[in-house]
Amino acid sequence: MIQKKICMIGAPSVGKTSLVARYVYSLFSEKYLSTVGVKIDRKDVRVDGQDVTLMLWDLAGDDEYQPLKPSYLRGAAGYLLVADGTRQETLDHALDLHWRVTRSVGTIPFVLVLNKSDLAGQWEIDPAQIKPVAEDRWRVLRTSAKDGSGVEVAFSELARDILRPGQDRRTIPDPA
Amino acid sequence: MNQTPQSEAGDGPEPSKPATQADELGAIRDLLFGEEKRQLDGLQERIEDPGLHAQDVGRVLPQAVTLATTENENLGAALVPAVETALKDSVKRNPARLANAIFPIIGPAIRKSISDTFSRLVQSLNQTLGHSFSPQGLRWRLEAARTGKSFAEVVLAHTLIYRVEQVFLIHKETGLLLQHVTAPHIRHEDAGVVSGMLTAIRDFARDSFQVSTAEALQTLQVGELNVWVEDGPQATVAAVIRGQAPLDFRTALQGAIEEIHALHGAQLEAFDGDAAPFETTRPILEPCLQIQFAEGTPGGKSPALPLLLLLLVLAPLAFWIAQSTVTGRRWSAFVEHLRSEPGIVVTTADRRDGQFVVGGLRDPLAIDPASLLEEFKLKPDKVSGQWEPYQALLPEFILKRSEALLQPPSEVSLEVQDGRLIIRGRAPGSWIAHALAQAPLLAGVHAIDATGLVNDTLAALASLQRQIEQEVLFFESGLTLKEGQEARLASLAGGIRSLELGARQTGRRPQVTIVGHTDASGSDDQNLRLSKMRADHVATLLASRGLPQELLESIGVGAREPLAPDATETEPTRHRRVTFRVRWLEEAVP
CATH class of the missing domain: 3.30.1340 (Histidine-containing Protein; Chain: A;)
Incomplete structure (x- = not known):
């Protein structure tokens, strides 16, 4: 079976670990995130008739105390760039992370995830802010680790992009 | 290209001059480069002609393969896909062909595998037995009971120097698992996740201590477990070891990762997440699953000792049980046989104080039971018989x-x-x-x-009587017997004696009457006297041979009983004779 390394990247508290927890049963506890800075889980999925094992590297939220370690990105086949839809600054942070990741490992498939879609009333990210990246053919999805919406799709889309890198991206859903 | 200045000037054509010049140049060119041109043409022909080209390549191919194999191992790796494809096609077309080809090595490989497994089993058995029959073993049993662990776990904990429980082959860049082998009965977590975490932890250590990328964490220790890691350019091998492995085990790990790179270098470099090609690394990694105990090694003396002791204890017991069973069966068969023997009635058959006892009635003419013991392989001193005599009416x-x-x-x-x-x-x-x-x-x-x-x-006496009564003794003249009559007289005496002895058994007594005869010459009175004298003479001769007188009587009949009516005158000597008659007296002789 094909294995692929996928990284979860984003600012602290955007819900990366919750997305993984919604997606898989974790073998290791979250304490690894605060110690080693990464927690790894595994998820077997089937994409377009092909079985693939996703090794999910949940990287600790990037901050001044625990900056993103480029060594953890090495060998990644793709990544989920996670931002908190209720906090504008996490999107900026995500865009910065994307630039740093690209500089570290080159251009690889990724999906921008705007998490916490269940908190619609507190939503801060304006669709206009997404427009530039959408025009750059980024895949942007809204998810909720709380109710599970969009989670499976986010991982599946990323896996599909990894396995079929030449395919056209589909319509970008309106984050609003 | 090689235009001359004249042609460039364009002074008008001189029909013969350019041609002459071209010929001259061609001649010069031919002189200077003719041989090389022919060689080049030949080479071009060889390159462009597939048949000739194939011949050339075929000529140097074996040497090239040999050279490439000795100088580096890339050729082997490069040929792997082609060989694998060829093998697949061969199996698809005709599985029997490949099966026949590898048949000679399949048997030995299976036997070796079975032998190794059996050897490990014996070692494990010896280990357990060795500790089961020692004071230390008893202490460990108590410990097992106290801690709730199995006895095997306690023995292992106390005797194990080291055991390599798991070996990971990890893609260095991605941390993805390429291969994973484990020792028997080892529980482990998701190897893929562990592989990733191990990679992450090593990255964490490298980043934390600011060491170069070439350096990395090579040993981790957690309680009784050690993780030894050896890196190659593209992959890492990590061994999870319980206990303290010797330093030369690291050499074994280095050897394994080097071999894997030698065989799979290209695949490691092109790795895109598919670990299937690394299934073939299993035979390289499995020998790394080493184990060593503090006491006893395969073939060592100490494990054999307890086994020997156990055998010494069990062997006599097993022998006794087997012997008892066999003897019991023989005893049952013996008793059953006796029951079927005519003239024997078995009323008792059991064991008393280690002794077999059988008894009953036995006709003295029946077979002796003791004579059957050997046939049933029973020891006579272990069997006693108690028989009462009786007469069977069969x-x-x-x-x-x-x-x-x-x-x-x-x-x-x-x-x-x-x-x-x-x-x-x-x-x-x-x-x-x-x-x-x-x-x-x-x-x-x-x-x-x-x-x-x-x-x-009776029959014999009758026969003897007939013989005596047919006997005739002839006289020459007077009382003179003819020549040869003496011998007959002796035979006659024997016959009469036998008759007398035989008659005694029947309670009768014979009376032999000797009848004298004469020829017809002479008067009747003379003939009667002479015939009586001849009878008396013979009686005397017989008596002289030991016959009792009372057995004999003599009478003379003269010529009244001629031998033959017509022989009276012609052969007078035939009438001069004595004959014998036997009569029986009923009174018994005491």
């Missing part, structure tokens, strides 16, 4: 008893039918009298049938 036993009591002559046969003893054949009168007197006393004999029995004595 026909065969009546017959045996009859034969034993009567002891019939060889010409007599006995038979028993429904209690009737049938006697057939010829026997002396004395035996017949004895048999007829004794037979009614035999148990089981209710009647006697002797109609088929001939009294041999």
Whole structure:
């Protein structure tokens, strides 16, 4: 079976670990995130008739105390760039992370995830802010680790992009 | 290209001059480069002609393969896909061909595998036995009971120097698992996740201590577990070790990662997440699953000792059980056989104080039970018999008893039918009298049938009587016997003596009358006197040979009983004779 390394990247508290927890049963506890800075889980999925094992590297939220370690990105086949839809600054942070990741490992498939879609009333990210990246053919999805919406799709889309890198991206859903 | 200045000037054509120049140049060119051009043409032809090109490549291919194999191992790796494809195609087309080709190595490989497994099993058994029969083993049993662990776990904890429980082959860049082998009965977590975390932890350590990318964490220690890591350019091998492995185990890990790179270098470099090609690394990694105990090694003396002790304890026990079982079966068979023997009635058969006892009734003429012991492989000193005598009334036993009591002559046969003893054949009168007197006393004999029995004595006496009465002794003249009559007289005396002895057995006494005869010449009175004298003379001769006088009587009949009516005158000597008559007196001689 094909294995692929996928990284979860984003600012602290955007819900990366919750997305993984919604997606898989974790073998290791979250304490690894605060110690080693990464927690790894595994998820077997089937994409377009092909079985693939996703090794999910949940990287600790990037901050001044625990900056993103480029060594953890090495060998990644793709990544989920996670931002908190209720906090504008996490999107900026995500865009910065994307630039740093690209500089570290080159251009690889990724999906921008705007998490916490269940908190619609507190939503801060304006669709206009997404427009530039959408025009750059980024895949942007809204998810909720709380109710599970969009989670499976986010991982599946990323896996599909990894396995079929030449395919056209589909319509970008309106984050609003 | 090689245009001359004249042609560039364009002064008008000179029909013969350019051609001459071209010829000259061509000649010069041919002189200077003709040989090279021909060689180049030949080379071009060889390159462009597939047949010739193939011949050239084929000529150097074996040497090129040999050279490439000795100088580096890339050729082997490069050929792997082609060879694998070729093998797949071969199997697809005709599986039997490849099966036949590898058949000679399949058997030895399976035998080696079985042998290794059995060896490990014996080692494990020896280990456990060794500790089961020692004070230390008992202490460990107590520890197992106290801690709730299995005895095997406790033994392992106390005796294990080290055991390599898991070996990971990890893609260095991605941390993805390429291969994973484990020792038997080892529980482990998701190897793929562990592989990733191990990679992450090593990255974390490298980043944390600011070491170069070439350096990395090579050993982790967690309680009794050690993780030894050896890196190659593209992959990492990590061994999870319980206990303290010797330093040279690291050499084994280095050897494994080097071999894997040598065989799979290209695949490692092109790795895109598919670990299937690395299935073939399993035979390289499995030998790394080493184990060593503090006490006893395969083939060592100490594990064999407890096994030997156990055998010494168990062997006599097993022998005794087997022996008892076998002896018991033999005893049962022996008793069953006795029950089927005629003339034996088994009433008791059991074991008393380690002794077999059998008893009952036994006809003395039945088989001796002791004589059967050897046939049933029973020791005589282990079997005692308690038999009471009785007389079996089976026909065969009546017959045996009859034969034993009567002891019939060889010409007599006995038979028993429904209690009737049938006697057939010829026997002396004395035996017949004895048999007829004794037979009614035999148990089981209710009647006697002797109609088929001939009294041999009477027949013999009758025969002897006939011989005597046919005897004639001739006289020359007067009382002078003819020549040769003396011998006949001796034979006659023997016959009369036998007659007398035989007659005694029948209770009768013979009386032999000697009758004297004369020829017809002379008067009757003279002839009567002479004939009487001849009879008396013969009686005297017989008596001189030991015959009792009272057995004999003599009379003279003269010429009244001629031998033949027509021989009277022609052969007078034939009438000068004595003849014999036998009569029987009924009174017995005491």
